[in-house]
Amino acid sequence: MRRLLWMAIIFLLLVNLVVLGHSFYNRQQAEARITLSERELSLPGNYGFNKENSDLTLALSWSVAGNGDDISHFTYNHRLNLSPGHYASFGFGGACGQRRNRSVTDGYVLLEFNGAVYQRHLELAKKHLEQMQGEEAASAEKDEYKIKHAREQLISLEQQESRLYVVDAAASKVLLQAALAQRLRDSPGEYLILPAIIRESYRDCDNKEEVHSVYLDKLFAQRIYVPREYHSLFVDRNHKHRFLADITFGQLGEPWLESLQICDKQCVQP
Amino acid sequence: MKAIDKDTLLAKNSGVSKVVAQARVNQIRAFEAERALLQERGLLLLDETQQRDILTYHQQVLRDLQQQQDVDLTERARHLSLGTQIVAFLGAIAFAASVFFLFYQYWGLFSLLQQVCLLVAAPLVALAAACWVKQRDASGYYARLVATVSFVCFVLNLVMLGTVFNIIPSPNAFAAYAIYAFLLAYLFSGRLLLVAALGCSFTFIAAKTTHWVGGIYWIYLWEYPEHFLLPAVLFFALPFLKPQRQCPEFKSIYHIVSVCAFFFAVLILSHWGHGSYLRWDANIIEGFYQLIGFAASAGLIVLGLRQQDSLLMLLGNICFAISLCSKFFDWWWDWMPKSLFFLVMGLTMLLMMMVFKRLRQWQQLSITRQEREVAP
Numbered sequence: 001m002r003r004l005l006w007m008a009i010i011f012l013l014l015v016n017l018v019v020l021g022h023s024f025y026n027r028q029q030a031e032a033r034i035t036l037s038e039r040e041l042s043l044p045g046n047y048g049f050n051k052e053n054s055d056l057t058l059a060l061s062w063s064v065a066g067n068g069d070d071i072s073h074f075t076y077n078h079r080l081n082l083s084p085g086h087y088a089s090f091g092f093g094g095a096c097g098q099r100r101n102r103s104v105t106d107g108y109v110l111l112e113f114n115g116a117v118y119q120r121h122l123e124l125a126k127k128h129l130e131q132m133q134g135e136e137a138a139s140a141e142k143d144e145y146k147i148k149h150a151r152e153q154l155i156s157l158e159q160q161e162s163r164l165y166v167v168d169a170a171a172s173k174v175l176l177q178a179a180l181a182q183r184l185r186d187s188p189g190e191y192l193i194l195p196a197i198i199r200e201s202y203r204d205c206d207n208k209e210e211v212h213s214v215y216l217d218k219l220f221a222q223r224i225y226v227p228r229e230y231h232s233l234f235v236d237r238n239h240k241h242r243f244l245a246d247i248t249f250g251q252l253g254e255p256w257l258e259s260l261q262i263c264d265k266q267c268v269q270p
Numbered sequence: 271m272k273a274i275d276k277d278t279l280l281a282k283n284s285g286v287s288k289v290v291a292q293a294r295v296n297q298i299r300a301f302e303a304e305r306a307l308l309q310e311r312g313l314l315l316l317d318e319t320q321q322r323d324i325l326t327y328h329q330q331v332l333r334d335l336q337q338q339q340d341v342d343l344t345e346r347a348r349h350l351s352l353g354t355q356i357v358a359f360l361g362a363i364a365f366a367a368s369v370f371f372l373f374y375q376y377w378g379l380f381s382l383l384q385q386v387c388l389l390v391a392a393p394l395v396a397l398a399a400a401c402w403v404k405q406r407d408a409s410g411y412y413a414r415l416v417a418t419v420s421f422v423c424f425v426l427n428l429v430m431l432g433t434v435f436n437i438i439p440s441p442n443a444f445a446a447y448a449i450y451a452f453l454l455a456y457l458f459s460g461r462l463l464l465v466a467a468l469g470c471s472f473t474f475i476a477a478k479t480t481h482w483v484g485g486i487y488w489i490y491l492w493e494y495p496e497h498f499l500l501p502a503v504l505f506f507a508l509p510f511l512k513p514q515r516q517c518p519e520f521k522s523i524y525h526i527v528s529v530c531a532f533f534f535a536v537l538i539l540s541h542w543g544h545g546s547y548l549r550w551d552a553n554i555i556e557g558f559y560q561l562i563g564f565a566a567s568a569g570l571i572v573l574g575l576r577q578q579d580s581l582l583m584l585l586g587n588i589c590f591a592i593s594l595c596s597k598f599f600d601w602w603w604d605w606m607p608k609s610l611f612f613l614v615m616g617l618t619m620l621l622m623m624m625v626f627k628r629l630r631q632w633q634q635l636s637i638t639r640q641e642r643e644v645a646p
Contacts, residue, residue: 001457008397008453012424015446016390019428023435052371054378057433091485104487195438197487220438228381254436 026250032192033248033258034113036060040162041224041245043234056226056234058245058257061162064216065117078216079201080169086179087212089171092200109196109216110168110176115189117165125154166216169198195220195253221255230260288410288459289519291339298328340409358411362418362462369422373430385434389427393450396420400458414460421463424450441477441488444470459517468505468527475501483547495535495545502532522581529570533589536563537596563593575633587626594618 041058064080092103112118129150136147167183170176176193183191197217224247226234234241246258305324308314316324335341342348369392380388397420404413428443451467454460476497477488483497491497506528509521539545540559543552550558570586573579595615602611 004453004457005397005401008450008457009394011446011450011453012390012393012397015450016427016431019431019435019437020386023431023437026435026437052375054375055433056378103485104490105485106487197489221436223433223436225434225436228378231378252438254438256436 022252023254026252026254027248027256029251030248031251031253033246034190034192035244035246036113036164037245038241038243039160040113040164041243041247043241056231057223058226059223060164060219060221062111062164062166062219063121063162065112065165065167066121078166079213080166080216081213082169084212086168086170086175087214089175090198090200090214091171092214103200104217105171105198106195106220107169107171107198108173108176108193109166109198109219110180110183111192111194112165112167112183113190113192114163115165115191116187117167118163121165122154122157125150125157129154166196169196169214169216192249194249221249221253224255224257226257226260230257233260233262288339288341289517291335292341295332295335295341295343298332302328354409354411358415359462362415365415365419366422369419370426373426377430382434385430389430392423393420393427396423397454400454404458410459414458414462417454417458417460418462421447421451421454421466439489441474441481444474444477448474455520456517459519461519461523464520464523465527468524471505472498472501472531475504493545494547495538496547498531498535502528502535506532525581525585529585529589532566533563533592536566537592540593541596541600560593560597564590567593571629575629578633591619591622 040061042061043056043058044053064078090103090105090107129147132147132150168176168179170179173193180191180193196219199215199217201211201213201215224245233243241262243260243262245260247255248258249255305314305316309316332343336343342351377385396416400413400416400420403416404410407413425447428446431437432439432443448467448470451463451470455463455467473491476491479497479500480486480491480494481488486494505524509524514520514524536559540556540563543550543555543559546555546559548555548558567586567590570589571583572586574581574583574586598611598615598618602614606614
């Protein structure tokens with residue numbers, strides 16, 4: 001019995017040592033640094049169990065870069081078209097007609113912050129609003145709701161929604177690093193490579209075209225813990241604060257909050 | 271009969287588990303009742319000295335067992351102790367929830383260093399408290415309760431460290447939970463802790479096989495119930511391969527948890543073939559797992575008969591009945607008039623009763639035959 005007790009004590013200490021060592025190793029070297037705002041980092045709701053929760057985490061908000069000229073591809077799904085090489089790196093079977101049993105694996109995604117994809121999304125939203133207004137002017141029937149919705153969508157995109165877009169994915173980080181080098185030449189900006197869960201997309205058996213698209217289930221670094229020294233900045237959790245947060249991603253892809261400042265009035269958004 | 275040295279008796283009884291001690295008490299009580307009956311009918315003649323020696327010996331054994339293992343000496347005490355067990359179980363859950371929400375409520379008020387120190391210290395302090403309580407309480411109820419709190423503190427320890435340092439979730443955490451729960455279960459003979467250890471082990475093995483066999487990310491381990499079949503078989507076989515001498519009551523926990531996991535997985539697959547790795551038609555997969563369900567439950571009944579283990583037989587019966595009822599529902603509920611459906615169900619149960627009665631007769635006959643062979 002005494003031996004079991006010592007084993008339990010040593011085991012507890014050993015596990016904690018491994019976890020703390022893991023985190024220490026991650027923070028030894030910063031892989032990426034980025035400044036995000038409340039548009040990309042949302043506060044948890046202050047209701048239900050959360051009312052009693054004294055700690056604070058920020059959830060990372062992101063979208064997937066849509067393809068073509070359809071604005072709904074940006075908004076409503078997490079489907080991402082890949083190059084044949086990047087798609088093949090996941091080793092998905094590519095079987096058709098399977099709504100269930102689609103493979104899910106871990107891989108890496110390339111995220112672009114406030115770059116060309118966001119600008120394209122904005123342009124599409126503007127074009128969509130103009131198209132709605134044009135259609136209404138030409139038609140005898142008035143559809144105020146559609147125009148109002150398109151206008152609100154544009155305002156939300158300009159002022160509130162996340163500017164973080166997943167633009168590429170692959171099973172290995174090396175593949176994405178090569179793609180990033182190419183992308184930086186074409187459109188310089190802020191990029192991140194982060195681990196994520198990626199699902200094989202559904203393919204209809206009638207569709208004979210080769211499809212190289214995947215669904216992004218979630219990012220591993222979905223939540224970022226806010227240390228105690230910043231809690232006082234969010235006294236009223238029901239208030240929608242504007243802030244800037246410096247986030248660093250370590251060598252294991254795990255993030256931490258470097259600094260945070262509330263900028264309801266004075267600071268300039270990136 | 272010589273006077274019994276108390277120290278010798280204590281030495282003989284020390285180290286036995288509570289289940290073994292309780293069995294010994296039951297045996298003594300049964301012996302006393304049978305002796306009284308035989309003496310009343312004139313079949314057993316003991317002189318006064320012999321009677322007194324036996325009585326003194328038994329009283330001393332009972333006293334020692336009561337001191338060491340807090341066994342129930344009467345039927346009424348047994349009922350009260352069952353009530354205590356239920357209350358202890360509910361208490362352990364309530365304490366665990368209380369610790370969880372205490373952390374939840376005050377967690378954000380501490381600095382990073384304080385948080386880490388608190389998290390590392392919480393399970394250690396609770397473990398030390400459980401050991402301290404165990405030395406002072408022979409029943410072990412309070413010690414098990416504190417040990418359960420220590421396990422919850424350890425789960426919180428890893429979960430909270432993961433949150434604070436934004437660590438990517440890993441299935442290895444379940445291996446850590448399982449190892450600690452096993453250690454606590456064997457230290458404090460805690461059945462609830464063993465259930466937790468088995469649950470974490472099932473999750474860990476299923477998560478790893480999900481990744482290795484299916485190439486699927488481990489969080490989706492629930493999408494393929496086949497991952498639970500192998501650990502269920504392994505943990506079912508464990509008490510046969512390594513008899514639980516220190517904690518004989520653990521054998522039944524291993525069997526109950528493994529059988530429940532196995533049949534739950536088979537039941538899902540027998541109704542939902544798409545959740546299988548087998549590359550067959552979904553209907554064929556469902557049929558295949560229906561057969562597996564019936565065969566395994568029948569096998570469990572046979573094993574129970576051979577091992578003379580009433581728990582295995584009971585589990586086999588329950589699983590067989592559930593498999594049968596679910597299939598009847600699947601086949602006939604929609605098109606059969608409800609009166610006919612329940613009539614068929616009733617007749618089937620009648621048939622099962624007849625089969626079990628036959629099995630019982632067969633078992634009793636074989637026991638009588640064995641006794642006749644042993645008797646001179």
